[in-house]
Amino acid sequence: MVSRKLIVALFIITAISQLAVPAKMIFDREDIMAEGKDYKFKTEPIDPSDPFRGKYITLRFEEDQFEVQDLEIWERGEPIYLELESDDNGFSKIKSVAKSKPLNSGDFLKAMVRYAHGTNSEKLTIQFPFDRYYMEESKAFAAEQAYVDALNDTSQITYALVAIKDGESVLKDVLINGVPIKEIAKARAENSK
Amino acid sequence: MKILKDLLELQKENVISQETATSIIKYYESQKGNTTNRLILVFGILGAILIGLGLILILAHNWDELPRLLKTSLAFIPLIISQGLCLYGLLKKQDNAVWVESSSTLLFFTIGASIALVAQIYNIPGNTASFLFTWMILSLPVIYLLRSSITAILFVSGITYYACHTGYWNYPSEGKIEYWALFAMVLPHYYLLYKNKPKSNFMTILNWLIPISVIITLGTIGRSSEYILAIAYFSLFGLLYLIGDSEFFSSQSARINGYKSLGATGMISLLLIYSFDEFWEHLRRRDLIFSEIVATPEFVASIIISILALVLFIIQIKKESVKNIKPLSPLFLIFIMVFILGLFSNLSVVIINLIVFSLGILTIKEGAKLDNLRILNHGLLLITILVVCRFFDTDLSFILRGALFVFVGIGFFATNYWMLKKRKSNG
Numbered sequence: 001m002v003s004r005k006l007i008v009a010l011f012i013i014t015a016i017s018q019l020a021v022p023a024k025m026i027f028d029r030e031d032i033m034a035e036g037k038d039y040k041f042k043t044e045p046i047d048p049s050d051p052f053r054g055k056y057i058t059l060r061f062e063e064d065q066f067e068v069q070d071l072e073i074w075e076r077g078e079p080i081y082l083e084l085e086s087d088d089n090g091f092s093k094i095k096s097v098a099k100s101k102p103l104n105s106g107d108f109l110k111a112m113v114r115y116a117h118g119t120n121s122e123k124l125t126i127q128f129p130f131d132r133y134y135m136e137e138s139k140a141f142a143a144e145q146a147y148v149d150a151l152n153d154t155s156q157i158t159y160a161l162v163a164i165k166d167g168e169s170v171l172k173d174v175l176i177n178g179v180p181i182k183e184i185a186k187a188r189a190e191n192s193k
Numbered sequence: 194m195k196i197l198k199d200l201l202e203l204q205k206e207n208v209i210s211q212e213t214a215t216s217i218i219k220y221y222e223s224q225k226g227n228t229t230n231r232l233i234l235v236f237g238i239l240g241a242i243l244i245g246l247g248l249i250l251i252l253a254h255n256w257d258e259l260p261r262l263l264k265t266s267l268a269f270i271p272l273i274i275s276q277g278l279c280l281y282g283l284l285k286k287q288d289n290a291v292w293v294e295s296s297s298t299l300l301f302f303t304i305g306a307s308i309a310l311v312a313q314i315y316n317i318p319g320n321t322a323s324f325l326f327t328w329m330i331l332s333l334p335v336i337y338l339l340r341s342s343i344t345a346i347l348f349v350s351g352i353t354y355y356a357c358h359t360g361y362w363n364y365p366s367e368g369k370i371e372y373w374a375l376f377a378m379v380l381p382h383y384y385l386l387y388k389n390k391p392k393s394n395f396m397t398i399l400n401w402l403i404p405i406s407v408i409i410t411l412g413t414i415g416r417s418s419e420y421i422l423a424i425a426y427f428s429l430f431g432l433l434y435l436i437g438d439s440e441f442f443s444s445q446s447a448r449i450n451g452y453k454s455l456g457a458t459g460m461i462s463l464l465l466i467y468s469f470d471e472f473w474e475h476l477r478r479r480d481l482i483f484s485e486i487v488a489t490p491e492f493v494a495s496i497i498i499s500i501l502a503l504v505l506f507i508i509q510i511k512k513e514s515v516k517n518i519k520p521l522s523p524l525f526l527i528f529i530m531v532f533i534l535g536l537f538s539n540l541s542v543v544i545i546n547l548i549v550f551s552l553g554i555l556t557i558k559e560g561a562k563l564d565n566l567r568i569l570n571h572g573l574l575l576i577t578i579l580v581v582c583r584f585f586d587t588d589l590s591f592i593l594r595g596a597l598f599v600f601v602g603i604g605f606f607a608t609n610y611w612m613l614k615k616r617k618s619n620g
Contacts, residue, residue, distance in 0.1 A: 014334040015276040022311040029315040134313045136257035171316040
């Protein structure tokens with residue numbers, strides 16, 4: 001018989017590790033948000049819901065393809081590193097794609113290959129690690145509407161504000177013409193009442 | 194209770210002594226206590242599952258108005274509370290199964306909830322595989338420290354979902370070894386349960402869940418040479434059947450013995466599938482190069498499972514005389530030979546049909562010997578299904594197919610009639 005004390009001690013260790021996992025997640029993200037550099041990614045949208053994590057909007061990015069020379073060496077689901085640069089309006093663009101961490105540049109993002117099999121063009125489609133923006137249940141629909149409207153209206157610019165540090169990223173906000181989508185959704189939800 | 198009245202009468206008529214009557218009553222009363230306990234246990238667990246799932250849903254609302262810091266702290270509260278309940282159970286209520294099982298159920302769900310909530314707050318995209326993996330790893334110690342069987346059941350369900358997610362629904366498939374490692378880690382608990390509470394309901398659930406989990410997951414191990422998987426699956430069903438036929442399980446009712454039912458059903462279903470020529474035709478057409486196959490996980494799995502089944506089979510032969518060996522027990526060995534033969538010749542499909550037919554006949558014979566209409570009709574049913582399968586093979590002439598049906602139909606009537614008549618004359 002294992003002693004009661006040992007079991008309790010082991011349970012406490014278990015409990016601490018159960019707390020440590022979400023705590024570590026929080027710590028990492030807070031660190032990226034505090035110390036990372038902000039980038040803006042222009043987006044396109046959609047609203048499914050995840051039964052575990054509530055409502056979110058799925059973001060699609062304008063800059064989600066990149067032309068490469070030898071398509072065969074890239075595999076679906078493979079991690080890749082994107083070197084980033086800014087265009088004239090301050091939105092992020094992909095400068096280059098690599099299989100390993102760029103050593104000389106600080107402006108890079110870890111992402112994944114979504115597709116590598118182009119039929120008519122030699123392009124990689126990239127899966128960004130921040131394609132979900134979670135909303136409060138009651139606001140998700142209004143947010144989605146606002147998002148769709150903004151996308152149909154070419155004069156409006158929607159983008160994701162992302163903090164990046166050492167390739168790791170946190171999606172901080174989604175904005176339409178510089179206004180956070182949560183505020184737009186809130187206003188819309190109140191207007192429709 | 195009806196039995197009490199009967200007991201009084203039996204006692205009055207001096208069929209049983211008063212002593213016997215009292216001990217019978219005592220026995221029934223102790224059983225009654227057990228059922229109430231069991232009910233409380235079931236409701237305790239159900240309640241904990243509902244609360245756990247409810248918490249996940251409430252948290253999923255994503256309270257926008259709350260500041261991030263508060264939201265992140267809230268993510269921990271359910272987890273800390275359920276940890277506290279478990280700790281209290283460990284310290285003060287160790288023998289209270291209701292407390293231990295309910296609080297560990299709650300803990301299981303709140304572990305998942307807290308990770309999911311943090312993922313939501315920071316918009317971490319849905320990597321379901323790593324989420325499930327972390328969740329299961331963190332739940333694993335609860336099974337052993339609290340001796341919680343419900344956690345073991347949830348754990349097996351969770352890792353099976355994980356294996357399907359990584360193996361079937363995702364490309365490229367990953368995490369093959371992880372499932373088997375996690376699976377191995379739950380087995381000691383299963384063994385302890387078998388040693389300490391072989392008749393408990395948890396044991397019964399695991400007797401079904403564990404083989405089902407392996408059956409589902411075996412298909413994820415490889416896709417490059419899936420033909421070899423036929424052997425892996427057949428030997429797996431053979432292995433399950435042999436486990437179900439072992440000393441411990443064979444004395445149990447079919448409800449408890451998931452191994453035997455799943456093994457027998459699995460083998461017979463596979464035989465029926467392979468009684469069509471399609472599989473064998475494809476097999477012959479493919480140039481299977483031995484040196485290439487040897488390294489595939491399918492091949493390795495087939496070998497391991499077949500060896501395990503063989504060991505069990507040898508143990509069984511040593512214990513019982515060869516005469517008592519059930520026809521399904523050595524079937525996996527025969528299938529391996531038929532499979533190898535199938536690589537070179539088209540005889541295999543004929544042999545498979547003959548095997549199914551003989552299984553049907555043997556079952557009918559056994560039913561007749563045991564005077565059991567259920568077994569007898571199972572045998573007839575098997576032959577009927579075989580005939581129906583052949584009905585779809587268009588290369589048999591209509592006359593032949595028709596004759597087969599009439600023949601089996603007459604067989605149904607004749608055997609049942611004969612058996613009932615025999616019973617009447619005996620009775």
